[in-house]
Amino acid sequence: KSIGAKIKFSLVGHEETIEVFTTRPDTIFGATYIVLAPEHPLVDKIVLEKNSQDVSNYVVSSSKKSEIERTSIEKEKTGVFTGSYAINPLNNEEIPIWIADYVIISYGTGSIMAVPSGDERDFEFAKKYDLPILEVVSQDGRLHGNDYCYTDLGISVNSGKYSGKSTDEMITLINKQLVELNCGKETIQYKLHDWLISRQRYWGTPIPIVHCNSCGSIPIPKKELPILLPNDIELSTTYGEDLSPLAASEKFINTVCPKCGGESKRDPDTMDTFVCSSWYYLRYP
Numbered sequence: 001k002s003i004g005a006k007i008k009f010s011l012v013g014h015e016e017t018i019e020v021f022t023t024r025p026d027t028i029f030g031a032t033y034i035v036l037a038p039e040h041p042l043v044d045k046i047v048l049e050k051n052s053q054d055v056s057n058y059v060v061s062s063s064k065k066s067e068i069e070r071t072s073i074e075k076e077k078t079g080v081f082t083g084s085y086a087i088n089p090l091n092n093e094e095i096p097i098w099i100a101d102y103v104i105i106s107y108g109t110g111s112i113m114a115v116p117s118g119d120e121r122d123f124e125f126a127k128k129y130d131l132p133i134l135e136v137v138s139q140d141g142r143l144h145g146n147d148y149c150y151t152d153l154g155i156s157v158n159s160g161k162y163s164g165k166s167t168d169e170m171i172t173l174i175n176k177q178l179v180e181l182n183c184g185k186e187t188i189q190y191k192l193h194d195w196l197i198s199r200q201r202y203w204g205t206p207i208p209i210v211h212c213n214s215c216g217s218i219p220i221p222k223k224e225l226p227i228l229l230p231n232d233i234e235l236s237t238t239y240g241e242d243l244s245p246l247a248a249s250e251k252f253i254n255t256v257c258p259k260c261g262g263e264s265k266r267d268p269d270t271m272d273t274f275v276c277s278s279w280y281y282l283r284y285p
Helices: 025-030 049-063 067-071 120-129 167-180 273-277
Strands: 002-011 017-022 033-036 079-087 094-100 111-114 184-189 209-212 216-219 254-256 263-266
Touching: 002 025, 002 167, 017 025, 017 033, 017 111, 025 167, 033 079, 033 120, 049 079, 049 094, 079 120, 094 120, 111 120, 167 184
Parallel strands: 033 094
Antiparallel strands: 002 017, 002 079, 002 184, 033 111, 079 094, 209 216, 209 263, 254 263
């Protein structure tokens, strides 16, 4: 669970906006560039023609890496410039838009405002590509220079009328102004994802859903439960990629829709072991 804010950055020469999620809206004055995940849908729209080949090559290379590889702390940060710029909504500064694989499309909005003085990944990236680093938070409210990264809470500096405010106070004030400017608001993000419980195998609990051409996916009524597995499965048969053996049993797979009575097919997958184990102990008695 991450408490933060979503902030919209307008784009130079484009009608679209980039929405970022950050847990530290208080550091927005130190955002010196934007980073998009390689899979972000805006990439193709905003990349300049002179940068398109480099961006395309980078997107392809990133697609070959796992999420764990991309987010590893030890991994050297890499990226490529799109050629386009965004506008910081609080100071109207134009900041470059980069693509980097340390940003993941599945978390937040798939884009970040990069604050090198307050985030170690952004700091490493900025040093590598000679991007601006602006100190906006310090432990004691004094300026210590732009060649170090301070990630903790503290006192705002180089933040316009907000300089001298504590981090907690700053977050409240910035979130309020984001709402007033109609470019953001406080929000909560979760790293949890929907749980996929389906498995392409014969043994397991059948999924009590039928797929009807007219009605769509319809649940089986409780009075028709439980659904029993068929006994005529030929497990040596090749069923094709990601297809359950149950799909080959016409007696099992072909049924009628409980809603309209028309022809339909049962879901060919079974549920995973966590579902089975919820009643597993009953098998023993």
